[in-house]
Amino acid sequence: MSVSTHHMKLMTVILSSALLAAGCGGPKTGQPANASVDAASKVVRAANVQKITWEEQAALAGEVTPFLELDVTSKVGGDVTRVLKKRGDLVTKDETILEIEKIDMNREKEKVHAALVSATEQLDKARKDLADSKKEIDLSIAKADLSLAELERDYAKLRNQYDEGLIEKNQLRSMETRLEQARLDLELLHDKKRTLETSNPLSQGEYQLRTAQLSLEEWQRSMTYYDIKSPISGVLTYMPMEEGMTLQPGLQVGKVQQQDKVKIKAQLTEAYWQAAQGQEKMSFVQPGTGEAFEGKVIYLSSTADPQTKTFELQLGAENPEGRLKPGTRVQLNLTQSAAAPSMAVPIETVVEENGGSFVYIVKEEHVEKRQVVTGRVKNKLQEIVSGLDGSERIVTQGQMRLKDGERVTVAEQ
Structure with a gap:
């Protein structure tokens, strides 16, 4: 047998042994693929679902306006002699903004003053005349009292003489007539005194004096109109006037805000x-x-x-x-x-997956992956519109590595 043939047979034996070893070490039929995974539970942290009252905020457009805005108008006519303030200047209440020519008003003052002096003098004279009249009447009454007393004594004597037959009756009657006339004269003087005391002979003079005083007050008030002043403290936002311009009564000369x-x-x-x-x-x-x-x-x-x-x-x-x-x-x-409180969980407990929102709920020793509908977010809290009833405990830490139904151990917070 050649060397190459022997080498090929050896490789075939080794390969067969490897395949057999692999078959013997694999999982048995029907055994789950994750049987080798550690059966120990995962440690997580959990918290109860909160219930809070949400506040809704609406952003509305508003406009800033002056707290108070007043027009400055001219109450009298005339030529502008001085412009003391311009547009944009700060002004204080009653500060003069511009002045109007006062020559005619100064002439009017002389007339008003002359009328006041004349009325005062006339009233003083009337008061002196009244005092003299009262004194004269008092003297006349005193003299009449004396004359009446003397006549009454003379009448009493004549009456005695008549009773004794020493004088004629016509003499007694003549004395009675003189006595009655004296009494009437005294009564007339008393009537005149009462008239002076109950009437007011000075009313005409007092009326003329008061009229002159009112004319002076009117002049003084009108004089203030020739110095146009700011009605309030603020900013002069409108001021078109210039020196030499002629104003008409009622013309707007400025605006203060x-x-x-x-x-x-x-x-x-x-x-x-x-x-x-x-x-x-x-x-x-x-x-x-x-x-x-x-x-x-x-x-x-x-x-x-x-x-x-x-x-x-x-x-x-x-x-x-x-x-x-x-x-x-x-x-x-x-x-x-909001009308009523709603449920909320920490925003990090919500897991977004495939377009849905989920939280993990602890149920005894396992977790349930539950889909929820979320709402508003405030202060790191996520509102849960539906999916929870408020009694659940939610996994707050470790949820990113959990699967539905997994065994867990809740660690102390």
Whole structure:
């Protein structure tokens, strides 16, 4: 036998032995392929399903407006002599913005002052005349009292003489007439005194003086109109006036906005209007800068606009540094709590697979892979809309290496 033939026979024997050895070492018929896998359970961590109340936030467009905006108008006409403020300047309440020519008003002042002096002098004279009249009447009454007393004594004497037959009756009657006349004169003087005391002889003079005083007050008030002032503190956003221009009464000469405090105005649908009920404060954000602010609810309409079917909301916000510019838009965050709590699990416990969402539930010593429907996410919690009843314990660690039905051991947290 040749060497090559002997080599080939040897290789055939070795190959047959290898195949036989492989057949003897393989699994027996009907034995599972994973029979060699370690039967020990996998260690996991688990937690109960949570129930929380979710808050819904709606981002609504709002507009920044001045908290207060007032027009500055001219109450009188005339030529502008000085312009003290220009558009964009900060102004304080009652600060003069521009001045109007006052020559005619200064002339009017002389007339008003002269009328006031004349009325004052006339009233002083009337008061002196009244005092003299009262004094004169008092003296006349005193003299009349004395004369009446003397006549009464004389009458008493004549009456005695008449009774004694010493004088004629006509003499007694003559004395009686004089006595009655004296009494009437005294009564007339008392009537005049009462008239002076109950009437006001100075009313005409007092009326003229008061009229002159009112004219002066009117002049003083009108004089203030010639210095046009800011009605509030803020920013002068409109000011077209220049020196030499002629103003007409009622002409708008400026506009002032209060900007250290602003309003945020928004229009709410009925659903958002319901959510805003009872809220005292709301937050909002500047879209450009992302800066967050908070405003106090100062107005919430109780009825909807008949055309837009929306409700107006107004917030008041402090703006001392002027970061909120009137006319810009902000994003207002309206928070609404859900009607009832819903279930939630840590977001990392949810396994996404083939387009579905699953969690592993611990059941005694095994796990169940259960499909769920997810909802909102907040603070690393995932809302579970359906698939759980809230009594389950969810695998929170080790779920990525689990399969449905596997044996597990729950480790202590």
